Amino acid sequence: MFKILKYLKKKEWLAAGVSLVFIVAQVWLDLKLFDFMAEITTLTKTAGSAVRDIWIAGGFMLLCALGSLVAAIIVGYFAAKIGASFSQRIRSKLFGKVESFSMEEINRFSTSSLITRSTNDITQVQMLITMALQLVIKAPIMAVWAITKIAGKGFEWSVVTGVAVLIVLLMVTLLMIFVIPKFKKMQTLTDNITRVTRENLTGVRVVRAYNAEAYQEAKFETANTELTGTQLYTNRAMAIMMPVMPVMMSGLTLAIYWIGAFLINAAGVADKLPIFSNMVVFSGYAMQVVMSFMMLVIIFIMWPRASVSAKRINEVLGTEPSILGGTKKQGLPGHEGEVTFKNVCFQYPDAAEAVLENISFTAKQGQTVAFIGSTGSGKSTLINLVPRFFDATRGEILVGGVNVKDYELETLMNKIGYVPQQAVLFKGTVESNVAYGDNGSGADYSPDEVKQAVQIAQGADFVENMDGGYEAPIAQGGANISGGQKQRLAIARAVCRKPEIYIFDDSFSALDYKTDRVLRSALKKETAGVTSLIVAQRIGTIIDADQIIVLDEGKIVGRGRHSELLETCAVYREIAMSQLSEEELAI
Numbered sequence: 001m002f003k004i005l006k007y008l009k010k011k012e013w014l015a016a017g018v019s020l021v022f023i024v025a026q027v028w029l030d031l032k033l034f035d036f037m038a039e040i041t042t043l044t045k046t047a048g049s050a051v052r053d054i055w056i057a058g059g060f061m062l063l064c065a066l067g068s069l070v071a072a073i074i075v076g077y078f079a080a081k082i083g084a085s086f087s088q089r090i091r092s093k094l095f096g097k098v099e100s101f102s103m104e105e106i107n108r109f110s111t112s113s114l115i116t117r118s119t120n121d122i123t124q125v126q127m128l129i130t131m132a133l134q135l136v137i138k139a140p141i142m143a144v145w146a147i148t149k150i151a152g153k154g155f156e157w158s159v160v161t162g163v164a165v166l167i168v169l170l171m172v173t174l175l176m177i178f179v180i181p182k183f184k185k186m187q188t189l190t191d192n193i194t195r196v197t198r199e200n201l202t203g204v205r206v207v208r209a210y211n212a213e214a215y216q217e218a219k220f221e222t223a224n225t226e227l228t229g230t231q232l233y234t235n236r237a238m239a240i241m242m243p244v245m246p247v248m249m250s251g252l253t254l255a256i257y258w259i260g261a262f263l264i265n266a267a268g269v270a271d272k273l274p275i276f277s278n279m280v281v282f283s284g285y286a287m288q289v290v291m292s293f294m295m296l297v298i299i300f301i302m303w304p305r306a307s308v309s310a311k312r313i314n315e316v317l318g319t320e321p322s323i324l325g326g327t328k329k330q331g332l333p334g335h336e337g338e339v340t341f342k343n344v345c346f347q348y349p350d351a352a353e354a355v356l357e358n359i360s361f362t363a364k365q366g367q368t369v370a371f372i373g374s375t376g377s378g379k380s381t382l383i384n385l386v387p388r389f390f391d392a393t394r395g396e397i398l399v400g401g402v403n404v405k406d407y408e409l410e411t412l413m414n415k416i417g418y419v420p421q422q423a424v425l426f427k428g429t430v431e432s433n434v435a436y437g438d439n440g441s442g443a444d445y446s447p448d449e450v451k452q453a454v455q456i457a458q459g460a461d462f463v464e465n466m467d468g469g470y471e472a473p474i475a476q477g478g479a480n481i482s483g484g485q486k487q488r489l490a491i492a493r494a495v496c497r498k499p500e501i502y503i504f505d506d507s508f509s510a511l512d513y514k515t516d517r518v519l520r521s522a523l524k525k526e527t528a529g530v531t532s533l534i535v536a537q538r539i540g541t542i543i544d545a546d547q548i549i550v551l552d553e554g555k556i557v558g559r560g561r562h563s564e565l566l567e568t569c570a571v572y573r574e575i576a577m578s579q580l581s582e583e584e585l586a587i
Helices: 002-007 008-047 050-099 103-109 110-136 138-150 154-201 204-208 213-239 243-264 269-317 381-385 407-415 430-437 447-456 460-464 485-496 513-526 564-566 570-579 580-586
Strands: 341-346 354-361 367-371 392-400 415-421 503-504 531-535 547-550 555-559
Touching: 002 050, 002 269, 008 050, 008 110, 008 269, 008 531, 008 570, 050 381, 050 503, 103 110, 110 138, 110 407, 110 415, 110 460, 138 269, 138 407, 138 580, 154 213, 154 243, 154 367, 154 415, 213 503, 341 367, 341 381, 354 381, 354 547, 367 381, 367 570, 381 460, 381 485, 381 503, 381 531, 407 415, 407 447, 430 447, 430 485, 447 513, 460 503, 485 513, 513 555, 531 555, 555 570
Parallel strands: 367 531, 367 547, 415 503, 503 531
Antiparallel strands: 341 354, 341 392, 547 555
């Protein structure tokens, strides 16, 4: 927990220091009340006391109470401000750290867990910091100061107060032993319920198509019940403290007055008034001591869960990305747009076997190199190594004659126009999604450039028919347009980027044959001199490629043009014959 406090800024530590001054003032004012109470008690029991003196003492009590209130408000303001600014900073750091992760780190934590850590976990830490500034600092000061005030005012009363404090501490210790493991489990269960909810929302069409609502509800109910059961266990355990504390305080007051009654009864006439006055004051101070420990109990209730949350946050912040950028800002002259694989092998973390083995090829500037093979042959994995979503286990990948590991990550990405297997669109407009190719901002792209990119991607017809045209709204994930339309906008985004290298990861699968053919012709014409790496399942999409690489179980089993592979590669011929007739193959 303390490790995460290093992210507090100097001005926040300064604010905490100012809060400490007001906390000390608040404690002094709270305890000063009992001095005036003792004075009033003495005045009321002393014959001949002036009412005016009682009013003056009462006035000072009122001023102390008002001063304590003002100090408490100031401390609360600083605590809330520190907690809010701290959580904002941690949330930003967490988001930035996740942005720097490769797919390996993201898969290690899981998406649902990262969402929970960025929201629920940070909230738990924020609540603890806000409360701790008000209570953790105040409670020890209050307890120590009150104890010094009552020291020597009655041995019997001190023993009773000590017993009450020991009982409270014993209960807190036992609760912590049984509850902390449950708090750790609770955050994991929160991850789980986030995952189930996210799966249900993103897969709602499949759920409804298969009438699986009841199954999904049962799955959610299982996760929800398990989380609820754990929460009930912790809440019930902590709830034990709620009735115990008032009983302890009432019992302590009763014990002090009961002992006081015996002491007053046994004392001489001259000692009765001082004993009675001490009893009243001691009772007030004893309540402050117990209240101090009650404040600490509140923190102890919040501490375990916040501590678990802080540990989970630190796990993310302390994880170093496995993929780091180099220092190169440009490739070698004469190698622009060139992509070379040299004996590349790749194996996923914890996987038993390699996905790719000894992959070697060169895509010259302006060439179209296509990859085809059965499902699971490693096509998508291969092209995902170029933008360094993963790093090759062995071998070298060169872009522009330079190893991709030597490039600054931003420089490498700016060379690539990437269209993923599943088209990803963001909430916004058609224009903002296409202009996203300008490193997300779109600031350097004119409306005409956006329109030209959409036209090349064969999306102008449907975009201009949308209500608002290029300013038409796009829902999160592109939920309000079809799969083919999403693919065309994703392709337009890559075209708008004007990269040296295009990567199309099965990006034409949702297009009909006619649109596919027209789009590829437009791309070839408008993007001459740009290297294209295409993963495809359809022979028709790659039939005109300069080089087709056939993969089977992670190995290259054939390479060449379409006509060559029909004669030399059995795997390619089998794929071709499954999609085209003998007459079409002959043509």
